[in-house]
């Protein structure tokens with residue numbers, strides 16, 4: 001059923017109730033990964049490689065084992081040596097064997113911070129002493145950090161068995177280029193031949209971390225019967241179960257994963273680092289084991305997303321029609337294949353209807369931590385380059401930056417370079433909202449500039465499960481399989497309450513563990529409100545059918561003669577009989593006599609997640625003396641389909657925009673000559689703080705996605721796509737120089753001002 | 759390793775614990791006293807998730823040794839509400855959706871409370887600078903700043 005209809009008919013959806021987990025989270029009661037403990041648990045610690053690239057000759061753990069209080073010491077030898085297999089859970093391409101080798105290095109360490117051994121001990125100090133007693137003999141190998149150096153002939157090779165996929169004929173020498181991808185439409189040469197003007201640029205982005213404030217943490221316990229339980233904060237407890245089973249050769253049915261509250265993830269908690277290690281240690285020690293990363297470990301060994309080199313060239317006619325767009329993307333994957341270069345290619349020009357497009361992508365490994373998904377993986381990087389080139393086209397043509405985008409805007413029926421034809425989308429509505437926003441016309445002062453950039457993300461659907469139960473007193477429980485990373489419990493409760501016609505306070509939403517609800521894929525791809533929301537709505541509708549049947553039984557009439565209205569069963573018409581309405585509570589009280597408890601579970605594989613578009617307008621002021629860029633004003637406009645809880649939708653947009661601001665101005669992985677990360681802490685890896693920022697105005701445009709009962713589109717990822725180009729365009733406007741690399745930090749801007757080149 | 763007996767007052771109640779010499783106040787609160795509302799985001803004084811008030815001063819509990827807390831009065835997130843009654847800051851955080859994942863929230867609330875105790879009418883800039891030691895990666899700070907300003911207004915009776 002659809003509830004899109006008239007927005008004013010909705011009573012719960014679109015309002016801003018208190019979130020159901022709010023009190024727990026403002027009082028310190030909520031239990032996150034590191035807050036959980038089991039009686040008798042041991043303290044786990046991981047020994048990590050000090051080298052960027054080395055062969056492991058020998059690991060001697062005998063002294064560590066002999067230390068009193070040490071209960072287990074493990075290396076990769078204590079995990080199965082599994083074969084290569086594409087993974088089916090999580091976000092983005094990955095391989096179970098790579099995951100295994102990333103969790104614990106076997107023959108080689110591939111980056112500084114790569115795990116080589118782990119201990120479980122009675123106390124933190126004993127565990128740390130034990131780490132110091134493990135002797136690892138390395139043969140240090142030459143390393144490579146930079147993406148283009150890793151691609152060059154003669155570069156140190158990380159994996160002798162890796163041959164570039166996607167080139168013909170099949171290469172005979174190993175390479176750090178895991179894959180070459182080409183996407184094209186039309187005829188690129190003919191397109192450029194038609195162009196009156198050309199704009200192009202080579203752009204470099206730095207690797208950046210998701211930088212969730214909660215470090216990874218878990219507690220694992222496994223009994224003598226092989227039954228394991230893992231308590232973890234993650235973006236998907238079913239993902240943890242699948243990875244642990246594969247990596248440890250266990251049966252899925254023997255692993256139960258219980259989700260704890262998660263302190264941010266942004267994609268970075270869609271894969272495992274600690275859980276297989278904790279399980280292995282627990283098995284060896286016969287006791288529960290807790291593992292918690294330090295912030296330094298988070299930086300060195302988890303996340304980040306790719307740094308990249310992106311070359312873009314675009315051609316347009318005098319009237320502003322873009323006739324050709326070409327890009328070459330070189331993305332760092334970290335130590336194992338699997339950068340988000342594919343979505344980077346797909347998203348680069350997705351906002352536009354361009355007849356001739358040619359895209360080339362390279363997935364490149366180097367001696368860095370394996371990349372993990374980060375909010376709209378891949379898209380912010382390619383958009384950062386493409387949207388500045390579009391800005392250059394507009395400048396050459398003397399055209400307004402929104403007008404050129406309107407002229408070439410993708411709309412319903414536009415065929416993308418990756419083959420999909422867009423359904424109803426809101427890009428034009430977003431541009432119209434940007435153009436009419438007061439921000440676009442506001443005056444600017446000296447050394448100030450304004451930029452706009454737009455962005456796209458697919459949003460996904462996929463597998464989700466939810467169940468809805470009516471309790472004996474008529475209150476309702478909603479159980480779903482999606483970890484709540486930013487308010488999804490609130491939106492599930494609201495959708496169920498809306499469908500049932502009851503106050504949201506009567507609905508208690510919880511997250512079920514892997515043994516109490518059907519499979520649900522990760523909280524990622526902006527899929528939860530869409531797909532899990534769809535499952536929740538369908539389960540609620542099934543419950544309403546049951547409620548109508550129960551009312552029919554009580555009244556002794558046909559179920560067809562019962563309607564559900566405003567949270568009550570009512571006779572469908574005058575012919576049905578003159579019964580007083582039966583409330584949910586009244587029906588629930590009689591459930592035992594009318595067939596037993598009332599409830600329903602629905603699992604879906606949701607298709608048709610609505611594509612999302614956003615436009616960000618940004619004003620900056622550049623201090624010519626220091627090179628410091630200050631964000632003066634920021635407006636983020638986005639088509640959200642329909643906002644279930646507008647405050648949390650705004651929050652997603654504001655948070656995503658600010659992560660993008662950090663990516664644009666401050667954040668970067670810095671390596672020393674030995675390939676070691678130089679800034680593995682929040683002091684030197686500087687994420688935006690409150691005093692860096694103005695208010696972030698979020699403008700919600702609602703073009704409902706007809707394939708969701710309430711018209712929902714994913715909202716969480718789009719907002720990180722436009723910021724870097726919006727700020728780049730604003731800086732260009734302020735100083736007259738186009739900056740070509742991220743972050744646009746004060747020293748770099750200062751240098752550009754001195755040399756006249758960015 | 760021998761341990762030191764530490765006597766404190768936490769959230770108005772007497773609290774004693776044993777501390778190894780290197781134990782931080784943060785770990786003592788979380789692991790010895792069992793108050794896990796105070797979080798560790800960095801362990802190096804850079805994120806503010808571990809904010810507590812010691813003898814009236816806002817501190818990063820990850821930077822203070824547990825043994826240094828001998829005789830002191832400590833206030834943690836668990837002591838911000840009065841029984842079942844939330845502090846205005848707590849209510850405003852929920853009302854404004856000033857939390858997404860909520861992991862930074864205890865630190866922000868403790869830091870904001872200490873601000874309002876010193877300055878009951880802060881400007882937006884004052885709020886932003888006072889809270890600059892607390893990292894939030896989810897919200898972009900917008901709703902946090904609004905919640906703090908509105909809580910201050912309510913507490914002033916404005």
Ligand code: FES
Nearest residue numbers: 801803805806820
């Ligand atoms: S944990 Fe103390 S400041 Fe981050």
Ligand code: FES
Nearest residue numbers: 858859894895896
């Ligand atoms: S709400 Fe997640 S870090 Fe602040």
